[in-house]
Amino acid sequence: MGGFGAAGACALSGAARAAGRRRAVPPPDRVPLAMELSGKTVLITGATGGIGQALARAFAARGAQLVLTGRRIDVLEPLAESLPGGARTLAVDLAASDEVDRLIADAGDVDVLVANAGLPASGQIDSFSVEEIDRALDVNLRSPIVLARALAPAMAARGGGHIVLMSSLNGKAAPAGTALYSATKFGLRGFGMALRADWRERGVGVSTIFPGFIREAGMFHDAGAKLPPGVGTRTPVEVAEATVRAVEHDKGEVDVAPLALRGGTLFSQVLPDVAASVTRRLGGGKVASDVAAGQRDKR
Ligand SMILES: NC(=O)c1ccc[n+]([C@@H]2O[C@H](COP(=O)([O-])OP(=O)(O)OC[C@H]3O[C@@H](n4cnc5c(N)ncnc54)[C@H](OP(=O)(O)O)[C@@H]3O)[C@@H](O)[C@H]2O)c1
Numbered sequence: 338m339g340g341f342g343a344a345g346a347c348a349l350s351g352a353a354r355a356a357g358r359r360r361a362v363p364p365p366d367r368v369p370l371a372m373e374l375s376g377k378t379v380l381i382t383g384a385t386g387g388i389g390q391a392l393a394r395a396f397a398a399r400g401a402q403l404v405l406t407g408r409r410i411d412v413l414e415p416l417a418e419s420l421p422g423g424a425r426t427l428a429v430d431l432a433a434s435d436e437v438d439r440l441i442a443d444a445g446d447v448d449v450l451v452a453n454a455g456l457p458a459s460g461q462i463d464s465f466s467v468e469e470i471d472r473a474l475d476v477n478l479r480s481p482i483v484l485a486r487a488l489a490p491a492m493a494a495r496g497g498g499h500i501v502l503m504s505s506l507n508g509k510a511a512p513a514g515t516a517l518y519s520a521t522k523f524g525l526r527g528f529g530m531a532l533r534a535d536w537r538e539r540g541v542g543v544s545t546i547f548p549g550f551i552r553e554a555g556m557f558h559d560a561g562a563k564l565p566p567g568v569g570t571r572t573p574v575e576v577a578e579a580t581v582r583a584v585e586h587d588k589g590e591v592d593v594a595p596l597a598l599r600g601g602t603l604f605s606q607v608l609p610d611v612a613a614s615v616t617r618r619l620g621g622g623k624v625a626s627d628v629a630a631g632q633r634d635k636r
Contacts, residue, residue, distance in 0.1 A: 387555025514625030549594025560631025
């Protein structure tokens with residue numbers, strides 16, 4: 338796909354030169370699908386989790402009408418009651434395709450989908466059963482794709498909407514011990530990038546969010562693993578605020594991590610083997626195995 342893009346650009350610029358014309362590179366579109374959230378219906382998956390609860394509070398604070406999902410109804414109900422304006426709750430297991438269909442049918446008109454639910458899926462691939470692999474793919478990748486497929490046309494028919502995909506910096510760089518998780522998060526990145534190009538003219542924006550290590554709550558915090566000194570973190574509130582801004586200003590991709598971690602991720606994209614070797618020397622292997630051990634109960 339990248340080859341096609343580069344080859345296409347070369348062919349076009351060659352043709353322009355041959356025609357003796359100079360073409361300025363068009364600037365990227367500026368805030369084409371900005372959205373005011375007050376009164377909009379926002380469906381948030383994984384609302385019971387560390388980041389999901391912060392997302393619910395952030396969208397509620399903008400005056401959105403919320404539909405919250407997760408499996409744990411005992412967490413969903415009190416969360417909904419604590420929000421200004423309340424929220425509808427739907428208990429759904431996103432690993433079950435008939436329950437994803439039921440969510441689509443029961444959610445009603447949705448203006449913004451925040452596909453946030455996810456399983457950590459960390460650890461060596463041969464430590465997973467095939468059933469656990471299927472569950473990670475279903476929750477992390479299949480369910481956002483199926484929800485987007487169902488909701489985007491309805492959003493477009495009503496004049497516009499927005500889809501948010503909660504990826505991870507593991508959707509840009511894949512360190513040791515994250516093969517399955519990274520596969521799902523890289524998948525979301527590719528899906529989001531192309532979906533954004535496909536739907537912008539029909540009024541549906543797409544944002545992909547890439548959090549780094551998140552402290553205070555959520556799957557990294559719950560694992561109880563320690564990071565090497567100097568590796569910075571962000572909070573669920575910062576992820577939620579970045580997500581709200583991404584919808585309001587139609588941002589395509591947003592990293593939520595300190596500068597050094599974002600720089601390391603970029604380095605890993607350019608020189609993956611060198612980055613992997615540096616990460617090993619800095620003790621990345623121990624962090625990865627500690628995280629996987631702490632997240633095993635979430636498979
Ligand atoms: N925390 C981090 O450091 C971090 C960093 C980068 C990216 N992320 C991403 O951020 C998102 C939220 O993560 P988090 O940290 O908030 O994790 P979390 O606290 O473990 O929450 C995960 C959420 O996903 C839901 N979920 C899991 N399996 C489900 C299933 N089968 N059906 C329906 N819902 C299911 C959980 O709901 P129930 O348990 O109620 O079913 C929960 O609401 C994930 O996509 C994650 O990959 C997190």
